Amino acid sequence: MPRPLQLHPDRLFPVDNTQRDIARKLYESVRDLPIISPHGHTDPSWFAGNQPFGNPAELLIKPDHYVFRMLYSQGVPLESLGIAGREGTPAETDPRAIWQRFAEHYHLFRGTPSRMWLDTVFHDVFELDVALDASTAELYYERIDSYLKKPEFLPRALFERFNIEVIATTESPLDDLRHHQKILDSGWSGRIITAYRPDPVLDPDYEGFADNLRKLAEITGEDTGNYAGYLAALKNRREFFRQMGATSTDHxxxxxxxxxxxxxxxxxxxxxxxxxxxxxxxxxxxxxxMLTEMARMSIEDGLVMQIHPGSVRNHNKVVFDKYGRDKGCDIPSRTDYVHALRPLLEAVGNEPNLTVILFTLDETSYSRELAPLAGHYPALRLGPAWWFHDSPEGMRRFREQVTETAGFYNTVGFNDDTRAFLSIPARHDVARRMDCNFLSQLVCEHRLAKDEAFELAHDLSYALAKRAYKL
Structure with missing residues (x-):
């Protein structure tokens, strides 16, 4: 007999009865707030075309590097998940076979945030009430596949169902933003905006950097063969993105x-x-x-600047050479902020019209570097626990280590940073539950009044992200 799939209403809440009761009430006050998703990697073409999503494997497995990472670590070949090599290595093409293989290995995700997100999607979005395993794989496939064919599961309908107020996608400066233009022209009220990710033309180690500069010149009409022309081209693209709705850059x-x-x-x-x-x-x-130059440009054009350092990307060269980027091979590394950021902060850190949001994959820097920096410089804010630390444990560590020095209002709420569109509500729900958990502890320790906790719950779930990203 398959196990039932149940989502306990008190999941992630404290064990102590008194504290749990406070956490419940705080959560009830923010559970249904609109979702602000200010930084992510959802595909704007979904909302531009508003066509049905593909089959379950195409939607839930093949775009998800969290899935690749875990399965590959246990010896599951990427080809068996439908990922073809750059040189035409044969890969599985039958989506049912891919889904069956995923289901057979689903136990590997026990205790991980991926398991929590996926179970929430299965239960809340697809109304499944039995757990996924090898014996229920066919049931899952048929249910999800049939639901994806319904009008209420089109991308725009799900956006509205999920109570999303705004999503910011992330595009290269070489992107023509045609999908964003199509969304704007359609008259649909859903707000999908872009964010400017200039890495391909700022990073000399980025593949095709020299060609990217030539493309940048063609797009802008500026001469990127000299530094002045290069800076002018970057400003040109920033202005184009800003006119298309962008409120932020990402590095x-x-x-x-x-x-x-x-x-x-x-x-x-x-x-x-x-x-x-x-x-x-x-x-x-x-x-x-170029980070300092981007900060100067942000003062001029008002775009919020996000810095996401600390990932050794494509660490597994064999996998990168064979399959390309975003296959679960990125590894966190130690990151210095105090000395590394000083040139930028000396130049612009005291500017009242600049917002720089710092993220990290190096948790050792939270209380030692990031919180003291953000607790002093007017231009700095701290992004939420991110990527490897986008988990209940990671969120708890973040709040515990940064609040004492930076407070709550030098942070920017939560962002989901995901390609997995259907998991956005689940991820925000986890963040809201964990923040209510943390606030309930402060109330029980008489460090925070209840009315303050309710105000903070609203700010952490909604208002801080909206304010920080100028949304």
Missing amino acids: GHPTATTANLSPAEAEALFNRVRGGGASSEDAELFRGQ
Whole structure:
């Protein structure tokens, strides 16, 4: 007999009865607030075309690097999940076979946030009441596949059903944003905006960097063969994104290194890197200089700046060479912020018209570096527990380590940072439950009045993200 699939109403709440009762009441006050999703990787073409999603494997397995990561670690070949190699390696094409293989290995996700998100999607979105395993794989496939064919499961209908107020996707500066334009032209009231992710033209180590600069020149009509023209081209694209609704930029550099070179030094550095053959030291310095340049541009155009450092991307070279990016091979690394950010902060850190949101995958920096920095510099805010730490434990550690120094109001609420559209409500629900859990403890310890806890629950669930990202 398959196990029942049940979502306990008190999941993630405290064990203590008194504290749990407070957490319940706090959660009830924010459970149905609209979702602000200010940073993510959902595909705007879904909402532009508003066509039915594909089969269960295409929707829930193949785009999800959390799934790849766990299954690959247990010896499941990526080809068996439908991921073909760059050189035409044969891959499974039968979505039912892919789903069956996933179901047979679903036990590997026990205790992980992925399991919590997926179970919530299965239960709340697809109305399944038995747990997924090898014996229920066919039932799951048939149910999900049939539901995806219904009009109420079209992307725009789900957006409205999920009570999403706004989603910001993430696009390269070389993107023409045609899908965003189609959404705007359609007259649909759903708010899907873009965010400017300039890594392909800021990072000399990004594949195709030299070609990307040439494309940037073609798009903007600026001469990216010289530094002044290059900066003008970047400003040109920022303005285009801003006019298309963007309120933020996003920077996924490997470290938080910044620099503040003189114009002559910056131009000489640009001339060394633009051909694509820069040394690793030059590439790192250039990325650092460009973060400071991006901050200066943010003061001018008002775009909020996000910095997502600390991931050694594509760590498994064998997998990257064979399958490409986003296959679960990224690994967190130690990240310095105090010294790395100082050039940028000395240049613009006291500017009242600048907001820089810092993220980290290095939790050791929370109380030692990030909270003290954000607790002082007017330009800095702290992004939520992210990626590997987007979990109940990660959220608890974040609040415990940053609140004492940075408080709540130097943080920016929650963002889901996901490609998995159907899991967005589940992820926000976890964040709301964990914040209510944390606030209930402060109330029970008489460190926070109940009315303050209710105000904070609303701010952490909704208002802080909306304010920080100018939404």
